[in-house]
Amino acid sequence: MKPEVRNERVLSAILEIQAPATKLSEIVPMLHEVADQVDTVISWEIITRLNDDGSIPILGELEKLGETPRPNAKINLGLGRPLAEE
Amino acid sequence: MTHSLHRRGPVEHLRKDFVLLANSSSINKERTRPLLAKVAEIVFEVGPSNTGSSVLRTNMSMGFDREDFIQRITGAHALLSCWSSKDKLREVLRRLKEADLGISCTVSGLIDEVIPMAQELGMKPHTINLSMGILGKTKKLPDEGILEFTTMCGHALISANLVRKGIQDVARGARTPRETSNMIGKPCVCGIYNLDRSDELLVERAAEG
Numbered sequence: 001m002k003p004e005v006r007n008e009r010v011l012s013a014i015l016e017i018q019a020p021a022t023k024l025s026e027i028v029p030m031l032h033e034v035a036d037q038v039d040t041v042i043s044w045e046i047i048t049r050l051n052d053d054g055s056i057p058i059l060g061e062l063e064k065l066g067e068t069p070r071p072n073a074k075i076n077l078g079l080g081r082p083l084a085e086e
Numbered sequence: 087m088t089h090s091l092h093r094r095g096p097v098e099h100l101r102k103d104f105v106l107l108a109n110s111s112s113i114n115k116e117r118t119r120p121l122l123a124k125v126a127e128i129v130f131e132v133g134p135s136n137t138g139s140s141v142l143r144t145n146m147s148m149g150f151d152r153e154d155f156i157q158r159i160t161g162a163h164a165l166l167s168c169w170s171s172k173d174k175l176r177e178v179l180r181r182l183k184e185a186d187l188g189i190s191c192t193v194s195g196l197i198d199e200v201i202p203m204a205q206e207l208g209m210k211p212h213t214i215n216l217s218m219g220i221l222g223k224t225k226k227l228p229d230e231g232i233l234e235f236t237t238m239c240g241h242a243l244i245s246a247n248l249v250r251k252g253i254q255d256v257a258r259g260a261r262t263p264r265e266t267s268n269m270i271g272k273p274c275v276c277g278i279y280n281l282d283r284s285d286e287l288l289v290e291r292a293a294e295g
Contacts, residue, residue: 012242035221042221043092049213054201056214067218072100073197074091074215077204079183080111080190 021048021058028065089240090166090194090278091217094233097196099287104169104195105278106178111190115163121187122165126156128185129167132178137167138277145277147268170282172199179207234287239274257292
């Protein structure tokens with residue numbers, strides 16, 4: 001972390017981490033450990049690509065970790081152009 | 087991180103609450119920003135529960151002029167709207183797909199409703215943002231009944247105390263539910279505070295006393 005942002009006080013902050021799904025089993029327990037130490041609340045979320053049939057590829061991994069996503073999510077409908085693959 | 091994701095409430099309430107975001111991204115903004123006016127026309131034709139823009143700093147609770155909004159939305163990067171009817175959501179998505187604007191669109195709502203709906207309309211949803219809940223000192227939060235209102239503005243611009251006042255106002259007949267929803271929803275300039283859902287929640291909470 002950059003020294004100049006340490007000890008800054010803010011109303012809200014966003015931390016984003018990009019990682020392979022295989023790292024979930026390391027990251028999620030660490031997140032809980034840190035959350036238990038802070039004097040505020042943390043809403044957290046996970047973004048993932050969907051399978052071709054619209055199913056969610058990481059649900060099994062999350063279940064193993066004891067995590068249950070809420071029933072509502074934000075879903076990209078795939079209408080934007082150009083596509084990332086183009 | 088996204089501000090339409092962490093809307094709280096039981097499933098039966100969430101079945102009447104969807105957020106549509108049409109986003110002109112950095113890679114296609116020159117082409118798509120002018121098209122936001124077309125998106126706005128479609129949204130108004132179908133009839134949202136609310137719409138607005140943080141760039142234009144206005145929403146339906148403030149009572150804007152539709153034609154003026156349609157003209158000015160091309161100066162923003164996105165158009166947000168929320169919907170209390172699944173049928174209306176399906177219709178607005180059908181029209182957007184038919185218009186083939188090439189603008190990225192997301193819907194926040196129940197997974198088991200949004201993905202099948204998109205697939206039925208011939209879309210191929212490719213990414214999902216899962217809400218995993220709230221960690222930390224959750225005792226500092228208002229109760230779930232208040233969070234149902236406040237989390238409809240993901241930028242936390244709606245005060246829990248304003249919601250409590252609104253419930254009291256409706257309970258004593260000082261304001262109608264819609265007048266109260268407009269009062270509560272004004273600070274949410276993105277226009278994703280669902281006014282229809284708010285009306286129903288106010289009546290429910292006011293009756294609880």
